[in-house]
Amino acid sequence: MNQTKRVPSSTQSADVTVRLKEITPRQALSVSCQACGAAVRQCCELRAGGIRKKPHRARLLLAANKLNAAALRRPAKDRHSTAAR
Numbered sequence: 001m002n003q004t005k006r007v008p009s010s011t012q013s014a015d016v017t018v019r020l021k022e023i024t025p026r027q028a029l030s031v032s033c034q035a036c037g038a039a040v041r042q043c044c045e046l047r048a049g050g051i052r053k054k055p056h057r058a059r060l061l062l063a064a065n066k067l068n069a070a071a072l073r074r075p076a077k078d079r080h081s082t083a084a085r
């Protein structure tokens with residue numbers, strides 16, 4: 001049998017189901033940037049000064065995490081039991 005090697009997805013965070021490429025600029029701007037310190041709704045800034053056309057990767061990750069967290073927070077049909085199992 002041909003066993004396919006499964007590459008551990010340590011480089012990709014498994015929690016992030018929303019892909020970075022799918023993050024819209026508006027979604028990226030909904031979080032502040034940890035890389036350059038741009039506030040919410042403000043574009044990322046270049047170190048030398050000026051506006052970065054694309055948001056920092058860290059910001060995209062943050063936006064993706066936020067979207068995923070929001071998706072996870074959606075209430076399950078019925079939460080009568082606190083125990084998941």
Ligand SMILES: [Zn+2]
Nearest residue numbers: 033036044056
């Ligand atoms: Zn930035």
